[in-house]
Amino acid sequence: xxxxxxxxxxxxxxxxxxxxxxxxxxxxxxxxxxxxxxxxxxxxxxxxxxxxxxxxxxxxxxxxxxxxxxxxxxxxxxxxxxxxxxxxxxxxxxxxxxxxxxxxxxxxxxxxxxxxxxxxxxxxxxxxxxxxxxxxxxxxxxxxxxxxxxxxxxxxxxxxxxxxxxxxxxxxxxxxxxxxxxxxxxxxxxxxxxxxxxxxxxxxxxxxxxxxxxxxxxxxxxxxxxxxxxxxxxxxxxxxxxxxxxxxxxxxxxxxxxxxxxxxxxxxxxxxxxxxxxxxxxxxxxxxxxxxxxxxxxxxxxxxxxxxxxxxxxxxxxxxxxxxxxxxxxxxxxxxxxxxxxxxxxxxxxxxxxxxxxxxxxxxxxxxxxxxxxxxxxxxxxxxxxxxxxxxxxxxxxxxxxxxxxxxxxxxxxxxxxxxxxxxxxxxxxxxxxxxxxxxxxxxxxxxxxxxxxxxxxxxxxxxxxxxxxxxxxxxxxxxxxxxxxxxxxxxxxxxxxxxxxxxxxxxxxxxxxxxxxxxxxxxxxxxxxxxxxxxxxxxxxxxxxxxxxxxxx
Numbered sequence: 001x002x003x004x005x006x007x008x009x010x011x012x013x014x015x016x017x018x019x020x021x022x023x024x025x026x027x028x029x030x031x032x033x034x035x036x037x038x039x040x041x042x043x044x045x046x047x048x049x050x051x052x053x054x055x056x057x058x059x060x061x062x063x064x065x066x067x068x069x070x071x072x073x074x075x076x077x078x079x080x081x082x083x084x085x086x087x088x089x090x091x092x093x094x095x096x097x098x099x100x101x102x103x104x105x106x107x108x109x110x111x112x113x114x115x116x117x118x119x120x121x122x123x124x125x126x127x128x129x130x131x132x133x134x135x136x137x138x139x140x141x142x143x144x145x146x147x148x149x150x151x152x153x154x155x156x157x158x159x160x161x162x163x164x165x166x167x168x169x170x171x172x173x174x175x176x177x178x179x180x181x182x183x184x185x186x187x188x189x190x191x192x193x194x195x196x197x198x199x200x201x202x203x204x205x206x207x208x209x210x211x212x213x214x215x216x217x218x219x220x221x222x223x224x225x226x227x228x229x230x231x232x233x234x235x236x237x238x239x240x241x242x243x244x245x246x247x248x249x250x251x252x253x254x255x256x257x258x259x260x261x262x263x264x265x266x267x268x269x270x271x272x273x274x275x276x277x278x279x280x281x282x283x284x285x286x287x288x289x290x291x292x293x294x295x296x297x298x299x300x301x302x303x304x305x306x307x308x309x310x311x312x313x314x315x316x317x318x319x320x321x322x323x324x325x326x327x328x329x330x331x332x333x334x335x336x337x338x339x340x341x342x343x344x345x346x347x348x349x350x351x352x353x354x355x356x357x358x359x360x361x362x363x364x365x366x367x368x369x370x371x372x373x374x375x376x377x378x379x380x381x382x383x384x385x386x387x388x389x390x391x392x393x394x395x396x397x398x399x400x401x402x403x404x405x406x407x408x409x410x411x412x413x414x415x416x417x418x419x420x421x422x423x424x425x426x427x428x429x430x431x432x433x434x435x436x437x438x439x440x441x442x443x444x445x446x447x448x449x450x451x452x453x454x455x456x457x458x459x460x461x462x463x464x465x466x467x468x469x470x471x472x473x474x475x476x477x478x479x480x481x482x483x484x485x486x487x488x489x490x491x492x493x494x495x496x497x498x499x500x501x502x503x504x505x506x507x508x509x510x511x512x513x514x515x516x517x518x519x520x521x522x523x524x525x526x527x528x529x530x531x532x533x534x535x536x537x538x539x540x541x542x543x544x545x546x547x548x549x550x551x552x553x554x
Contacts, residue, residue, distance in 0.1 A: 025049050025065040027520070027549050032075035033528055035082070035494060036514045046080070048520040051548040056516055071551075078543060079528040081494060082512055083245025083268075083521040084461040085501035088389055088410050088451035091249045091270075093166075095231025097455040098238070101131030104164065107138050109145040112161070117153035125156040132162040132455060134170065137314060137422045144194060147172050147204025160214065164418075165312040166456050168207045171214065176202055179215040188212065190335040192317070208311045208333050228256055235459075236260075236267050240553035242461055243523035243542040244268060248451065248505055250306055251275060254293065257300055267545075267552040269521070270300050271505045276307030276355060278347040287351065295506055298519060298548075303505060304354035304387060307344060308335040310364035313419055313426055318361035318393060325428040332361050342371045349375040349384060354506075356387035356410065362395045362431070369401050376405070387504065390415070390453075393427065393435045402446040408504045409441050410449045413467040413493070414457040420473070420482040432483060438468060438496070439486040449504035450496040461497055465529070466537040468493040474538060490529050490537075520549040 025047035032044050036056065045062035047055040055065060066072060101119060106112050112134055119129050136144050150159045150172035159172040176182070183200040187193045191210030194203045206213065232253075239247070246269040249257075253272060260266040272293075274286055290302040311317025311333050316324050319332035336344075341357070345368075348355055355372075359365045365388055372386045384406065391402070391409035402409050416436035423432050434440065438448050450468070452459055463474075469490050471481035481487055488496075502512030511519040524544040527536060545553035 023047075023054075023065055024067040025054055025070050027546070027551075028062055028066055028070055028072045029075055029080060029522070029524070030059050030062050030072065031077055032080040032524070033077060034080050034514050035530070046514070046520075046522070048522075048546075048549040051520055051550075053514065053516050053518050053520050056514065073524070073544065073551075075524055079525045079530075080514065081523060081525070081529070082498040082514055083523050083545065083547065084243050084497050085246035085248070085505075085512060086244055086451045086454070086459075086461065086497075087248050087449035087501040087504050088412060089247055089249065089454040089459070090166075090251075090456075091235050091247055091454075092228055092231055092253055094238075094455040094459060095233075095235035096227070097132050098234045099227075099231065101129070101161070102133055103131050103161065104133035104135075105138075106134060107140075109139060109149045112145070113149050113153045116150060116159060116161075120154050120157055123157060127157055129154060129157050129159045130161070131159075132166070133164050134161055135164040135314065142422075144168075144203070144205045145170055147176065147202070150204065163315065164456060165314050167211075167311045167317060168205060168315045169211050169214070171204050171206065173204070175214060176204065179213055181206075181213055185213070190333050192333065207315055208317050208335065225256065228253065229260070232256060232260060233265065236265070238459055240267055240545050241542060242459055243525070243545050243553075244459070244461065245521035245523070245545065245547045246501070246511065247271070248303055248501070249273065254289065254300065254302075261299060266299070267547055269298060269511075269519075269547070271303040272300070273303040273306045273356065276305040276344050276348060276357070278344040280347075283348060283351050283353070286353065290353075298510065301505070304356040305348050306356050306358070306389065307341070308358040309341055309367055310335060310359060310361050312360055313393065313423060316426065319359075319364035319367075320393070320427070321362045321366065321395060322431075324426055326425050331363070334364075338367050338371070341367060342374060345371045345375050345386075346378060349386075350379045352382075354385055354387070356389045356408075358389045360390045360392045362393050362398075365391060365394055366398055369398060369405055369407060372407055373401075373405050385447075385504065385506065387449075391441070392419075393431065394437055396434050399434065399437060399440050399446075400444045402441055403444050408447050408449055409438075410451060410504060411436070411438055411441075411496075412451050412453040412457060413438065413464045414452060416471060416482070417467045417473045418457060420471075433485075435483070436471075437486050439488050442488060442492060442496075447500050447503050448496050449501045450493070451501070462537050462540050464497065465490065465493045466534060468496070469537070470534045476535065490534075494529065520546060522546040 027048040030045040047065035158175045161170045187210045192207040194205035248271045293302040310319035317333040323331045357368045387408040387410045499512040502508045527540045
């Protein structure tokens with residue numbers, strides 16, 4: 001009898017120890033203000049185990065999840081929220097841009113020439129000079145620059161400078177000559193070669209598909225594997241500092257991403273996208289790649305197929321239903337016919353792919369909405385979650401279609417405060433009222449997903465939050481915000497950058513919330529975003545970035 005009692009005690013102790021081991025957390029965050037789907041003053045602590053949120057509870061009860069091997073973070077009353085999920089960015093280009101000339105805040109072509117000249121002194125003849133970020137709307141005369149400005153400072157080097165939107169490039173005569181572009185060169189479909197009205201010679205400004213006329217040797221520079229890897233490492237460091245724990249990356253680079261993962265250097269989750277195609281062989285290759293990186297993966301996943309239907313507002317290449325107010329000779333540049341667009345969407349949709357099309361103008365967005373609708377009717381309705389990448393300028397009657405057609409508006413709020421400088425001039429106030437219309441879209445039950453479009457706009461997600469809730473530039477202008485009816489709350493903005501972004505990539509059941517069972521991708525901030533004045537969002541700092549339960553930035 002005594003032996004049986006002793007055996008029962010031993011078994012009980014073993015079971016108790018096992019239970020304690022199961023409940024012991026790898027990481028605990030206590031004394032926090034949680035941005036939770038189930039807010040409660042009794043829940044200020046998180047227990048994390050095996051990369052997931054194990055328990056959300058009170059500071060008093062969290063102690064049962066702490067052992068000698070548990071790392072404990074005292075949040076000191078700071079704000080804890082899901083990590084940012086950037087729903088649209090060009091991570092490789094952003095990283096490469098960190099190694100190129102930065103021209104975002106330069107106010108005159110002469111200043112750009114000075115920067116180029118400084119760079120020339122470090123190079124030998126023939127070496128490429130690349131830069132990005134100039135915006136002619138910042139120049140005193142607001143005119144596109146010309147090749148002669150660059151020729152004076154870099155006659156013997158190829159110079160390729162991308163406009164802030166990435167849809168227009170400014171090159172010197174060296175590049176034009178090496179690429180065989182002259183007064184007789186005709187632009188390809190969807191492209192434009194700006195020419196001098198008197199001489200007919202190219203001015204050095206190429207737009208949209210005409211950029212592809214440049215000899216790739218001068219356009220791409222050294223895009224070797226090692227250079228791209230360096231770019232990713234720089235970009236990853238920047239992302240950690242901003243609390244970005246997931247990205248929806250354009251385009252590809254899956255082998256590099258996998259190698260970074262294998263080397264233990266990948267510090268965020270990646271959904272990578274591929275180019276939209278109607279070629280059967282290409283789509284079948286995509287299906288194989290999709291099997292290798294299936295939706296069930298948490299780290300590296302095959303995403304949607306990306307296409308282009310138009311350009312940008314700043315370059316007047318966004319495809320509009322009506323002509324531009326400041327140039328009624330154009331309504332933008334379609335990058336393909338509607339028939340070609342519809343065929344590509346029908347073909348890719350039939351094979352089960354998610355599709356995202358770059359659409360900025362009113363006509364561009366209407367075209368893709370109708371093509372998605374037709375694909376659903378012809379191929380059969382499914383949970384496709386096709387996307388409008390940017391969804392910037394919308395006709396009023398098209399806003400409700402995003403919900404009824406189950407289309408994701410993938411938007412970048414920073415574009416609003418960048419483009420407001422010239423939007424009224426380009427399209428007039430009437431059309432502006434339904435532009436960057438995240439409030440109307442949300443009110444119509446659309447799943448608005450936020451991103452940055454880096455390097456077109458800064459990678460900083462706090463700038464995006466600020467833009468979404470204020471519709472002001474960083475100087476606080478205009479007073480009251482530009483078209484203030486489209487402002488949203490900080491809670492809505494955070495959800496667009498987390499929960500909605502996860503929904504856009506079919507991961508809403510796994511990340512984007514502070515919730516038990518969800519992936520432990522979490523950031524701790526030095527300010528409570530729900531309590532501070534909007535202008536203080538810009539001064540908010542990330543104290544900790546945690547991915548898969550591991551601290552990657554502190």
